[in-house]
Amino acid sequence: MRLADAVAMAGGSASHGVLEDVLTPAGAAAANEALTFVREGTEATDGLLALEVVNSNSMTCAARRLEGRDSVVLIPLGVIARARALARRLLQHLAHGKSVRVVGNPLDYRPGWEIAPGLVPVYGQYEGDDEHQWDALKSFDGSTEPDESRDTAASDIMSLCLLYLAMHEMTHVVSRHDRLLELVRSSDPRVPSMSLPVLRRGLEINADIMAAVTTARCLAMVSLLSAGAKEKGIALGVADTGLDTLFERCSFAATMLFSMYDTHRATVFNYDEGSYPHPLIRYEHTHEATLEAIKSFAPDLLETVVQSTELGWLRCNQAISELENACLFGEYGKPADGNILRCLPVTALKYGTPVLHMQSRIAEEYRLGIQIEGLLVLMNGLEDG
Secondary structure: OOHHHHHHHOOOEOOHHHHHHHHHHHHHHHHHHHHHHHHHOOOOOOOOEEEEEEOOOOOOOEEEEOOOOOEEEEEEHHHHHHHHHHHHHHHHHHHHOOOOOOOOOOOOOOOOOOOOHHHHHHHOOOOOOHHHHHHHHHHHHHOOOOOHHHHHHHHHHHHHHHHHHHHHHHHHHHOOHHHHHHHHHOOOOOOOOOOHHHHHHHHHHHHHHHHHHHHHHHHHHHHHHHHHOOOOOOOOOOOOOOHHHHHHHHHHHHHHHHHHOOOOOOOHHHHOOOOOOOHHHHHHHHHHHHHHHHHHHOHHHHHHHHHHHHHHHHHHHHHHHHHHHHHHOOOOOOOOOOOHHHHOOOOOOOOOOOOHHHHHHHHHHHHHHHHHHHHHHHHHHHHHO
């Protein structure tokens, strides 16, 4: 498959005009700067690695192998647009909040849960109706109060979501996850045997971990270069903020992003199978990998990053609590039967403190991601030799 064909099949490249229409000129400028940063800093192990934002309201990012050794990472505009719109709304709720928390337990079973009607534009999908999806998202975003400082922060959060998504998909390509999958599928004796479902899950966890590591190093690099970064051509698509604010917004972005991908509000047991762990576990992996990356790359920054990431997580959870408080009072509509409690909590990521069972899950799945890293090193050593 050629690059042009892969992009066309995914919805076509999102032009600058489309980005400005959907994200506003300021949001489009931030997204383009983040894209430029990733493109300039990417070196695939073999072949060209392209990055394209496609004109689709899908939430599914993808990495595609092309002719020869080339690849492309496809990021739907729908993900970026939702991220910006949701960040603006969460920051508004945070500013106007009443500090009422709605909590749950990641082991609870919530039958009949659904998304509040007014939150479907950011948390759901209007199946088979792309135009309605875009119109609903624009209407949702248009009803958020304009505020220059909050809108700047929302653009930063959107850019950091874009950076994380791109790094996740690029890990699949650069680390040659597809090649490892081929070797295990064919029972190649050179690599340890592993069931395909476990391998696929491990590959996604590994991509989460490496995306967090790479993102953390990028932020640390920009922070260390600080004042000279712009002059040196190093721009990340975020405002000129200090290290603490940068990592706080990064943690806010990661928390919010996993909430966007959790549309089922399912218990931890519902994630026993499939390619992805529970959203709470995915966030914990990201947080742990971020701190490990800073500890090895820029240890002098560790204390500040620890405090900032915890604050970002706390602020996002507080904002989602305020969003849930608004749902409770009917600001986002009600299900057909009128029972708004079926829509709370808004996301499985917004629960109370994880129980001990979750802690063991987090550690077990993290080890799987690290195990995949070892297999990749083994595979590359065998094939390079």
